[in-house]
Amino acid sequence: MTWNNSSFTEHYKKIKIEGFQLDKLIDKCIKNRIQLRGVTFVSDLELTLSVSSRDFKRLKKMAKSTYKITVISDGGYGYALQGLWKRKVTIVGVLLFLAFFYYQSLFIVEIQIDGYEKIDEPQLRQTLAEAGLYEGCKKDIDVNKIKIKMYEKYDEISWVGIDFTGNLARVTVAEGAKPVKTKVEDKKPCNIVADKDGYISKIIPIEGVRAVKDGAFVKKGDILITGTVPLRNVAYGTDSENETETYVHAEGTVEAKIPQRLNFYAERYKRMKTGTGKKIWGLSFNGHNLAKAINPYEVCRVKTKNLINLVKPFRIKIDAVTVEQVTLSQKEVKDEELKKTVNAAIRQYAKENLPQKAQILNKSLNFSREKNIITIGVTLETLQQIGTEEEIVVDKQDGKVKKDNDQ
Amino acid sequence: MAIKDELLFDFAINMPRVLVSGNTVILDNVKKLVLLSRDQIIVHNGQRFTSVVGKDLTIKELKDERMLITGDLEQLQFYGTLQKNKD
Numbered sequence: 001m002t003w004n005n006s007s008f009t010e011h012y013k014k015i016k017i018e019g020f021q022l023d024k025l026i027d028k029c030i031k032n033r034i035q036l037r038g039v040t041f042v043s044d045l046e047l048t049l050s051v052s053s054r055d056f057k058r059l060k061k062m063a064k065s066t067y068k069i070t071v072i073s074d075g076g077y078g079y080a081l082q083g084l085w086k087r088k089v090t091i092v093g094v095l096l097f098l099a100f101f102y103y104q105s106l107f108i109v110e111i112q113i114d115g116y117e118k119i120d121e122p123q124l125r126q127t128l129a130e131a132g133l134y135e136g137c138k139k140d141i142d143v144n145k146i147k148i149k150m151y152e153k154y155d156e157i158s159w160v161g162i163d164f165t166g167n168l169a170r171v172t173v174a175e176g177a178k179p180v181k182t183k184v185e186d187k188k189p190c191n192i193v194a195d196k197d198g199y200i201s202k203i204i205p206i207e208g209v210r211a212v213k214d215g216a217f218v219k220k221g222d223i224l225i226t227g228t229v230p231l232r233n234v235a236y237g238t239d240s241e242n243e244t245e246t247y248v249h250a251e252g253t254v255e256a257k258i259p260q261r262l263n264f265y266a267e268r269y270k271r272m273k274t275g276t277g278k279k280i281w282g283l284s285f286n287g288h289n290l291a292k293a294i295n296p297y298e299v300c301r302v303k304t305k306n307l308i309n310l311v312k313p314f315r316i317k318i319d320a321v322t323v324e325q326v327t328l329s330q331k332e333v334k335d336e337e338l339k340k341t342v343n344a345a346i347r348q349y350a351k352e353n354l355p356q357k358a359q360i361l362n363k364s365l366n367f368s369r370e371k372n373i374i375t376i377g378v379t380l381e382t383l384q385q386i387g388t389e390e391e392i393v394v395d396k397q398d399g400k401v402k403k404d405n406d407q
Numbered sequence: 408m409a410i411k412d413e414l415l416f417d418f419a420i421n422m423p424r425v426l427v428s429g430n431t432v433i434l435d436n437v438k439k440l441v442l443l444s445r446d447q448i449i450v451h452n453g454q455r456f457t458s459v460v461g462k463d464l465t466i467k468e469l470k471d472e473r474m475l476i477t478g479d480l481e482q483l484q485f486y487g488t489l490q491k492n493k494d
Binding site for chain 2: 022023024026027029030031033035036037038039040041044049
């Protein structure tokens with residue numbers, strides 16, 4: 001028999017021994033090479049000690065019925081594991097926690113943006129979100145795609161760096177100077193040309209010669225105020241053949257009426273949802289809607305109200321969901337309602353597509369009803385400034401004039 | 408220490424060998440426990456006996472013929488056996 005240390009650390013028992021001549025029992029332990037620890041006297045007839053689980057059986061056999069042995073407690077890693085194995089729910093809980101911990105590490109929790117000066121941070125965040133980088137998104141995103149999106153959106157950004165540290169995404173931007181569109185220098189000769197098709201409403205030349213009359217239709221690129229001014233030698237005795245020309249920096253205001261044709265589409269019938277009063281309630285976890293999944297209604301309306309929306313320390317979003325049974329009905333949309341909608345759409349169009357100084361002069365709406373769709377044709381007449389400078393390049397060798405558009 | 412003494416110290420398995428430090432005593436070559444109480448522990452080392460006297464004595468570890476005792480130590484005594492008792 002050899003002394004075994006590992007058996008003691010694996011599983012030991014703290015026991016109480018009661019009886020006469022306790023020293024004889026301890027002596028037997030020495031002879032049988034039973035390892036003991038913490039032998040403490042409580043009284044002359046009672047002592048406590050620790051013994052390995054393996055040796056405990058032998059000790060009990062030696063003690064026979066002469067001594068009363070009571071186990072006070074157990075210890076050791078083997079015993080702890082054995083105890084843990086009995087508590088399977090705890091193991092499942094720990095495993096779930098670890099899995100959850102790992103799962104939350106797959107998402108971006110915080111985005112830190114550095115290096116911006118002129119561009120607003122909310123604007124940058126919005127662009128990043130559109131590109132797929134937002135708080136709560138997965139980490140395995142295409143960084144190059146986001147960078148390209150940033151370069152496309154902001155001309156002034158010259159460099160973008162994105163790196164991930166744990167759950168933190170660090171976005172660094174470097175801004176350069178915004179490219180400025182070059183205008184023709186004040187003293188260089190140029191023409192004023194049309195940048196859009198339209199009917200000329202008014203031309204006020206400050207310098208140069210007017211090239212078209214009011215009411216004339218011009219196409220894009222047509223000269224409206226020319227910078228080429230004819231010169232005639234009026235000195236007595238000189239030939240009229242000596243007619244020549246000079247070049248000036250044409251300047252002036254050109255306003256033109258531009259007709260436009262727009263088409264809007266709307267549904268002919270408006271669908272109405274009327275609640276029957278029957279509802280079921282539920283919760284939605286991170287977008288997984290249980291109430292919607294067990295929805296017994298054929299036609300329903302789902303309303304959600306956010307209760308919890310966290311990204312730290314892990315992504316969790318809980319919504320209260322109400323699924324309400326509804327009945328469907330439809331009625332034809334009136335022209336007045338349509339007019340309101342179309343007018344709003346025209347205003348939106350003008351805001352997005354027309355220059356700031358443009359005025360809407362006339363508009364006419366034409367409704368054509370088909371089976372389920374109403375087509376609204378809009379004729380829009382706008383007053384816009386259409387003149388833009390175009391440099392006149394004179395080839396000195398050939399004496400020919402070349403055009404060079406700087407706009 | 409002479410070599411002879413060192414050899415005796417290392418290989419004398421039936422003689423008491425004791426290490427005392429503060430409130431701890433380590434007894435080696437423990438062959439038999441003669442007396443065990445809260446105030447006194449006497450062990451037999453094969454040829455001689457060793458007695459540890461003190462208060463609240465506790466055997467911290469008993470293993471491999473070695474006994475580690477802690478408590479308020481007062482005395483350490485060694486006894487021999489009489490030749491006629493041996494017979």
